[in-house]
Each structure stands twice: as structure tokens, then as C-alpha cells.
Amino acid sequence: MLEARGLGYRKEGRWLLRGVDLSLAPGDFLAVLGPNGSGKTTLLRLLAGELSPSEGEVRLLGRPLGSYTPLELARQRAVLSQNRELAFSFTAYEVAFLGRHPHLEGRERSLDHEKTLEALRRAQALPLRERLYPTLSGGEGIRVEVARLLNQEPRLFLLDEPTNHLDPRY
Template structure:
């Protein structure tokens, strides 16, 4: 599968200093790439440059072989969806209305009823359908994150009528979620890759990254230190150098929480 996204010698500077520097990253289609590293490593900055929120100070970002700045905004909205760390709304929208923002102006040949159906399906996938009529501003941080996950799921579903190759960007998507919904969100994101969507996420939890990422990208001080499988990236040397602590970890085992989730899902299926 050819790369769907590429960062070519990308740097981004602000306030007189480089937040990311000389990044080369190739993201394969239908992969789950997880960017990891300590606080201040430049993970979120790289994600924002990749999705087009920030323009690189140097280098270029290419989406489907086309330089990102040359892609019309309407087409980009069909091909990529972004879920930031946190989102604030100044209006008393209901949960349904917030999720519906994902399909506004997105898609081709969709009736109003079909768009609503996509939104309701997305709310169910994110486990917030029961909150559809509730004021978004009254929700906890975790529930707000799930609502925005529903929004991007709906956007991707509608956008698929125009763009076959899509990318979902997730910036710390599980930071405010309880354990059940952390695992559920990451599992659903992984399922998207089996249906043609490429997922790029920022995570702090190395064990979750090792469990869910098909490719890990390790950052330190604005630079990309290593990319590849969990076994190759999460070496003792890489972790010790990056996090500044002595770690003797030949490779992180699957999380007991995810193992338990799989057992529960298998039991339910049977």
C-alpha cells in the first residue's frame, strides 16, 4: 500500500524556537500510527502540521501524493477528520447538534434523513446516543470527547461518498476517558483501519500504544527518534534515552486490560 501521508523534512518554529525539526515521516494507508514521547516532545505540534491546522515553517506535507496546501478545503474535509485534545463551544448545542456538525456540507448524494442516520449511528458507536438531547456544555470532559469522536465518525462516513482514502487524526483521544471508553475508542479506531481508514493518534500510554499501534513514531525534543513496530521502537535504549530513566524493557506485553476486553468480546460473540 502506497503512503497516504508524508512529512518531508518538516519543521515548525514559533516564538523563535523549533517545536519540531527536520521530520521525515511516511504513513502507510490503512495503518494505525501512534506518536509517542514525553511532554514537550512536539507530538501534538506534528499532528497539527500533518492535518493542516499549522503550516510548516520548512518542508512539506503530502496527502495522497498532493501537497496539502493545494488541496481545496472542501475536498480535504472529505478526506480527513480531526479530533483535538479538547473542544469548547460557546453555544448551547445539544449532543446531537454537535455530532451533526460532522456531516454539514460533507458527502454527495445524501438526503437529510440519510445524514441524520449517519449521525445517530456514530452516536451509538461512541456510546453517547442516550445523551442526544442533552446540552453539550453540561457534559463531563470524557463525555465531550466521546461526542467529538461521534462527530468525526459521522464526518468520515459522509465523506466516504467522495473520498475512498481517508485519514483520522486523534490528539490524546483517551486522556479524559474512563478505562472502558479508552479501550472502546481505540478498538473502534483500529476497526476503522480494517475498513480503509488510516488513523494517526497521539498517546502517552506506552502500553496502549504497543497494543493498538501498527506503527509507532517516537519523538524527543522536537525530533523523530524512531519509527516502526512496537518491538523495534520500544527498546530499552530508546526508552531510556527519550524519557531520561533507566528502563530494562525488551518489549511491552499486551495490556491485561485489553486482554480482558478481548476475552469479554469473545464470550459475548459466542
């Protein structure tokens, strides 16, 4: 499903990571551990297509990541970043609904709203649906972001510190 071969990223004359090879099949779960500044987020951003590698390549479903349009990529993979920033005062429901964007066919349908409510329920964020996103605590915001990712219905989830700010019960 996802492969990286000889992956490296260089910035300002310094290699942030180099020589990464990995292969993930459907159903695989991979956790990358390491100290702060060791390149974990850089690797995730390369695998997501947010950064272009300085060397090597990333392939998703056998295709080079760069050959996907943004819409095609959004239908295949969803990304949870460690930084939670939103410039607009959307409700938690509206943020979760953003996950449906790759599937909208001109207009939103009742099915899109049903799936949004279900994603919020699965992420234990349904009671937050009317709250403004910027007013949510860190853990509440993560749960809404998880609902957005579930609502996107990707084949691949790329999560950067997904348990950050979450209480143990979540």
C-alpha cells in the first residue's frame, strides 16, 4: 500500500533524514519512535506528500506519490498533524464535515451529514458538535480532528502524535 525507498530529506545543507526504506501493507500498523528533533514529523510529512523528498521516492498503491492530484490523494490518505490551527471559527461539526470534501460530488448530500454525525460519535466528540473549534481543549480538538479523518474514509491514516492532549480514557 505505502512504500518508501531510499527516502531522504535535506534542508539548508543538512540531512534531516536519509536512507529510509519501509513498506506497509493494508492492515499494517507502524509506530515511529525517537527523540524530539529526530525526523519523525519530517518522515510523516514526506509519506503524506506534504514535502518532496530530496532523494528516493514514496509510492502509494504502486504509484509515485507525486502523480496523485490533491483530490486523489485526499481520497486515499488522511493526515493528523500535531499542530492544530484553524483561522476560522468553525463549529466542531463543520471541522468534522471537512473530511467529506473529497467525496462531495458538487453538492453535499444527506449521506454526508449522516456520516459526519457517525464520525463524531465514533470519536466520542458528538456532544461537542455545536462548540466553536477554537474554544475546545487540546483533547477535545484532537477528538474532533479524529472525527474529520474518519469522515474522510481514507485507506491510509498518517497520525503525528495522535494521543497528544488526550486523557487516558480516550
